Amino acid sequence: MEQLALQLTNGLAVGGIYALIALGYTMVYGVLKLINFAHSDLFTLGAYLGFTLLASKLLTGMGAFWGTIILAMMVMGMIAIVGALLDRVAYRPLRESPRLSAVVSALGASIFLQNAIMLVYGARYQVYPQDILPRMAMDIMGVQVPLVRVLVLCISLAMMAGLYFFIQRTRIGTAIRAAAIDQGAARLMGIDVNRVILIVFMVGPALGGAAGLLVGLYYGQINFAMGWGYGLKAFTAAILGGIGNIPGAMIGGLLLGVIESLGAAYVSLAYKDAIAFMVLILILIFRPTGLLGERVAEKV
Amino acid sequence: MKKFLAPVIVVLFMASTALAAGPVKIGLMGPMTGSWASEGQEMKQVVELLAQELNAKGGVNGEKVEVISEDDGGDPRTAALAAQRLATLGVVAVIGTYGSAVTEATQNIYSEAKIIQIANGSTAIRLTEKNLKYFFRTCPRDDEQAKVAAATIQMLKVKKVAILHDNSTYAKGLADETKGLLGKDKGVEIVFFDALTPKEQDYTTILTKIKGTNPDFVFFTGYYGEAGLLLKQKKEMGWNVSFMGGDATNNPDLVKVAGKDAAAGFYFISAPLPKDLPTEEAKAFLAEFSKKYGNAPGSIYSVLAGDGFRVTVAAIDKAKTADTGKMAEYLHTGLKDFPGLTGKISFNDKGDRVGEVYRVYKVNPDGQFILQQ
Numbered sequence: 268m269e270q271l272a273l274q275l276t277n278g279l280a281v282g283g284i285y286a287l288i289a290l291g292y293t294m295v296y297g298v299l300k301l302i303n304f305a306h307s308d309l310f311t312l313g314a315y316l317g318f319t320l321l322a323s324k325l326l327t328g329m330g331a332f333w334g335t336i337i338l339a340m341m342v343m344g345m346i347a348i349v350g351a352l353l354d355r356v357a358y359r360p361l362r363e364s365p366r367l368s369a370v371v372s373a374l375g376a377s378i379f380l381q382n383a384i385m386l387v388y389g390a391r392y393q394v395y396p397q398d399i400l401p402r403m404a405m406d407i408m409g410v411q412v413p414l415v416r417v418l419v420l421c422i423s424l425a426m427m428a429g430l431y432f433f434i435q436r437t438r439i440g441t442a443i444r445a446a447a448i449d450q451g452a453a454r455l456m457g458i459d460v461n462r463v464i465l466i467v468f469m470v471g472p473a474l475g476g477a478a479g480l481l482v483g484l485y486y487g488q489i490n491f492a493m494g495w496g497y498g499l500k501a502f503t504a505a506i507l508g509g510i511g512n513i514p515g516a517m518i519g520g521l522l523l524g525v526i527e528s529l530g531a532a533y534v535s536l537a538y539k540d541a542i543a544f545m546v547l548i549l550i551l552i553f554r555p556t557g558l559l560g561e562r563v564a565e566k567v
Numbered sequence: 568m569k570k571f572l573a574p575v576i577v578v579l580f581m582a583s584t585a586l587a588a589g590p591v592k593i594g595l596m597g598p599m600t601g602s603w604a605s606e607g608q609e610m611k612q613v614v615e616l617l618a619q620e621l622n623a624k625g626g627v628n629g630e631k632v633e634v635i636s637e638d639d640g641g642d643p644r645t646a647a648l649a650a651q652r653l654a655t656l657g658v659v660a661v662i663g664t665y666g667s668a669v670t671e672a673t674q675n676i677y678s679e680a681k682i683i684q685i686a687n688g689s690t691a692i693r694l695t696e697k698n699l700k701y702f703f704r705t706c707p708r709d710d711e712q713a714k715v716a717a718a719t720i721q722m723l724k725v726k727k728v729a730i731l732h733d734n735s736t737y738a739k740g741l742a743d744e745t746k747g748l749l750g751k752d753k754g755v756e757i758v759f760f761d762a763l764t765p766k767e768q769d770y771t772t773i774l775t776k777i778k779g780t781n782p783d784f785v786f787f788t789g790y791y792g793e794a795g796l797l798l799k800q801k802k803e804m805g806w807n808v809s810f811m812g813g814d815a816t817n818n819p820d821l822v823k824v825a826g827k828d829a830a831a832g833f834y835f836i837s838a839p840l841p842k843d844l845p846t847e848e849a850k851a852f853l854a855e856f857s858k859k860y861g862n863a864p865g866s867i868y869s870v871l872a873g874d875g876f877r878v879t880v881a882a883i884d885k886a887k888t889a890d891t892g893k894m895a896e897y898l899h900t901g902l903k904d905f906p907g908l909t910g911k912i913s914f915n916d917k918g919d920r921v922g923e924v925y926r927v928y929k930v931n932p933d934g935q936f937i938l939q940q
Contacts (some may be wrong), residue, residue, distance in 0.1 A: 270779045277771045390600040392792055394823045413803040416771075486768040488796060488824045490602065496767060528772040536761040536773055537734060 272410045274532045275525060276462040280416040282424030282524020287478035288501035290430060291471030291506070297447040297511035298467050300366065304373040305353060306475055307498020308380035309346055311491060313476025313485040315388055317342045320397050335484070339477055346476030347469035354468035359461070385491040395487045419485055426474060427517045434513055439466060447511065500543075508549055509560025518558060523547075590631040591889050593618070593879055594653040594682075596663035597872070598641035602766070602792055603788060605820060606665045609869035610687065611636050612664060612860055614876045620855070627883050635874075639664050645670035654680040659889045660697065660882075662875040665868055667691035667737040674702055681891050683882075683898070685875035689866035691736045691813065692744070695917040701895050703918040705871040705909070706838065706876070709737065712814060715743030715836050715925040719811065720745075720755060720784060729782035731773070731797075733789035738762075741788040741813050758782050765793055771800050778806055785918035788813040794833075795824025801830035811835060814925070819865045822934035831932045834939075838867045838924045842939050849908045867909070874907040881905060919929060 288310055295303040320326065320341060326334040357376045361369045406415045434440040444451040446463045454460050481487050483496070500523060508519025523543060530542030550558065595614050597607030618634045624827065626632055630691055634869055637653050646664065650673035653661055662676060664670050665688035667885065677684040678699050690712060695702065728749065731743035742760070749755045754881040757908035758780040764772050778783060787794055794816040801810070802825075807854050811834040812821075822830045839845075841853055842865045852873070864870055882894040885901060898914050905912040913921045927939040 270690060270775065274772060277769070277775060280771075281769050325582050385600075390602075390604045392602065392820060392824065394820075397826045413771075415803065415807075435940045453838045482768060486796065487799065487826075488768065488792065490766075492766075493768065531772045532779075536763065536776065539772075 269410050270456030270532065273412070276410075276412050276416055276420075276529045278525035278528030279521060280419045280524070281528065282504075282521035283499045283521075284478050284481060284497070285504045285523055286517045286520025287423050287426060287481075288475050288497055289504040289520045290427065290513065291475040292502050293505040293508070293510055293513060293516040294443075294467050294471040296505070298443065298450075298464060299358070299369075299514075301358065301369050302369070302502070303374065303471075304498075305357070306472065307375035307494035307501070308377050308384070309350060309472040310475040310479040310482075310497060311384055311429045311489070311494035312349065312380060313342050313346050313479030314489045314493070315384055315393070315479075315491075316345055316476070317480040317483050318388075318393055318395060318489060339480055342476050342480045343473040346479075350468045351465055353464060353472075356539055358468075359464075381491060381494065388491065393438060393489050395483045395489070395511030397487065416487055416499075419481055422481060423478075426477060430470070430474065431513060433470070439463075443467060487540040503544070503547055506557055507550060512557070512559045515557055515559035522558075576910070582931075585688075586878075590633040590686070591627065591883060592633050592635055592656065592658045593638045594658035594663075595634055595872070595876075596639050596646065596649050596661050597636070597637070597655060598665055599638035600667070601792075603640035603641040603665055605818065606688065606866055607638070607641070609864055609866055610663065610665070610872040612810075613728060613856070613864060613869045613873040616856060616859055617852075617873050621880060622773055627880050628650060628887060628889075632880065639669055639673075640821055641666055641669060643669050646670075647672045647676060649673070650676040651905075653902060656781045658682060659891055659894070660685065660879045661873050662879070663687055664689065666735075667694060667740075667894060670694060671736060674699060677701060683879065683891050685879060687872035689737070691740045693736075693740075695919045699918065701831070701891060703878075703898055703914055703920075705874045705907070705912065705920055706868065707923075708919055709741045710744050711923070712925055713741055713748055715927065716741070716745045716786060717752075717812070718746035719834065719927050720749065720786065720796035721752060723784065723809070724936055725755060725784040725809075727756050727758045727780075727782045727784070729777045729785045730757060731759070731777065731785065731787045731789070732762050733765045733793060734762040735765070735789065737815065738788040738813070742786075745786065745788070750931065761827050763789070763793065765789065769800075770797050771804065773797075774801055774804060774806065778804070778808075782808065784809050784811065786811050786813075787816070790815045791818040791821040792824065793829070795821045798825035798829045798833060802826075809834065814838065814867075816937070817867065817928070821887050822930065827932065827934040830934055834931045835928050837926050838871065839869050839938070840867055840927050840928070841865075842935055843926075844870070844909060846906065846908065846910065848906055852908055856889055870908050871931055874912060875907055878902060878905055878912060 293305045357372045361372055396489050405412050442458045447565050450460050504519035504523045505516045508515025526546050527543045531539040534542055570891050581731045597610040614634055618632050622631050622643040637649035646669045656922050661682035662685050667689040668685045668687035683701045688706055690706050690709045692709050732738040760776050775934040794812045816835045817837040830937055853863055882897045886893040886897045903913050915921050928936045929939055931937050
């Protein structure tokens with residue numbers, strides 16, 4: 268029983284990170300029908316920028332709490348700018364081209380970013396300064412759960428809730444939803460679609476960058492290629508929840524994390540990923556558009 | 568087209584024979600990039616320093632030695648390309664490499680080109696079970712290591728042990744061997760035997776599962792990156808169990824990743840660290856190394872690469888030729904108790920190093936590696 272509770276919290280913490288990254292994939296796909304392969308490298312970049320800021324001792328004067336929050340703000344801001352640049356350089360010139368051109372451009376951007384990170388920071392593991400997040404265990408109904416896991420999950424959930432509010436309740440959010448349904452009609456209604464896309468390319472990567480920072484702070488060890496594994500899982504989570512659907516990405520991420528850890532715990536460790544992907548395929552057989560995906564294909 | 572090719576080939580052929588008359592070329596293949604980059608870069612420092620010292624004394628057989636380094640990236644596919652490049656550059660011998668799976672991808676390439684290969688960190692058993700005439704290694708084999716692992720587990724009076732590997736050639740081999748040896752012992756029960764996925768960051772699922780089987784000792788046979796994370800996350804779970812690693816966990820980065828408090832008390836099996844080497848040769852070399860690079864070498868595998876270089880030079884010297892067939896014959900039969908940096912070196916007919924090399928180490932609270940026994 269204790270084993271099950273622990274594995275659930277393990278899965279939820281990893282799942283929260285998957286979900287944060289998945290939001291970036293799903294937002295871009297929702298508006299542009301483009302899979303932004305470079306997203307996983309923006310995630311890695313977030314981890315490295317956080318590392319640089321911590322190493323620069325810029326934030327040493329502040330307490331752990333405020334220091335971390337300001338650090339997160341700075342990383343998210345910088346990644347948002349990189350995301351906007353990426354859109355301007357790699358995607359916007361291809362807006363009117365066939366969709367495959369943009370996919371190739373995304374792959375190129377991904378390879379460029381990954382190698383740039385390797386050349387700047389080197390290929391070795393980089394290690395975050397220790398003990399920024401409190402290292403203690405919390406007692407939840409007799410189960411010892413490390414506090415950081417709970418924190419990671421809470422931070423992920425808070426960010427997702429913030430995004431949900433932003434999309435559902437603000438004017439820009441409404442414009443994003445309108446552009447996702449029909450770009451042409453949105454443009455006719457006086458919505459500046461290019462601005463909407465720009466905002467999507469700032470908000471999505473900012474969340475991905477925050478996830479990178481969380482991974483760095485929590486696991487302590489980062490490397491230039493880590494985006495690949497996380498990106499693949501997050502992309503899967505986005506599909507699992509129904510790509511283009513924001514609550515779907517959250518649910519998909521958390522669910523994938525839990526399936527993975529339970530599969531590893533009760534079936535086989537070595538086949539952990541195989542189990543997770545088998546579940547994905549099963550779900551897609553019965554619900555081809557994902558858990559919360561649109562039931563009918565609107566686009567022709 | 569053919570008209571053009573023929574002279575080109577002739578010129579290339581002449582160029583290659585002309586090159587062979589120049590300095591003796593010795594290749595170094597190591598992971599200069601990738602997750603084992605720290606190993607490869609130090610291998611390069613060691614071998615280049617030794618080559619410099621040798622050339623200052625006039626080289627070998629009146630020829631200077633030139634070291635050509637290639638990056639294998641710690642990846643079998645990259646390594647195969649590196650091996651092909653080295654083979655076309657006319658090297659007589661290649662030192663390296665570190666990972667067993669990586670070495671395995673290059674063995675046939677060197678063997679077909681009749682180039683001597685002396686691996687420095689590849690301990691998988693099957694590498695020397697293929698009857699390759701030109702393959703040697705200065706590091707010991709996993710079955711040696713498994714014997715020391717099993718003996719240590721028995722010495723620590725462990726009742727229930729969990730064995731964790733990462734499905735790589737090396738880690739699975741060591742895990743299987745140790746399991747086989749412990750299986751004969753009625754006093755030790757293996758409560759867990761499985762693999763993790765390398766290069767992930769979250770191993771709490773695995774740790775929770777192992778904890779559920781209630782072992783009093785965990786033996787992880789994989790590499791230092793994962794071992795560091797395992798130790799750190801074990802500490803966070805508040806789980807106090809003794810951990811031991813195989814020789815691939817012997818790297819100062821382990822303590823960096825895990826943190827000193829989480830790494831304290833961790834046992835690992837390894838060939839002796841450079842600082843614990845007893846021989847006069849080693850002490851002189853370590854002093855030189857520190858003088859040149861500002862710090863002592865951190866990994867024993869870089870020193871074992873240095874030994875690979877030194878026996879190669881000895882073979883050229885004693886065989887009075889850079890003919891690889893004669894050199895290989897000398898290394899198999901002629902070389903006896905060569906005073907290596909890591910102790911006496913002889914090779915058996917399989918190309919394995921003879922004699923016991925492994926020691927047990929423990930990490931102290933300051934993150935230093937202390938020799939046990």
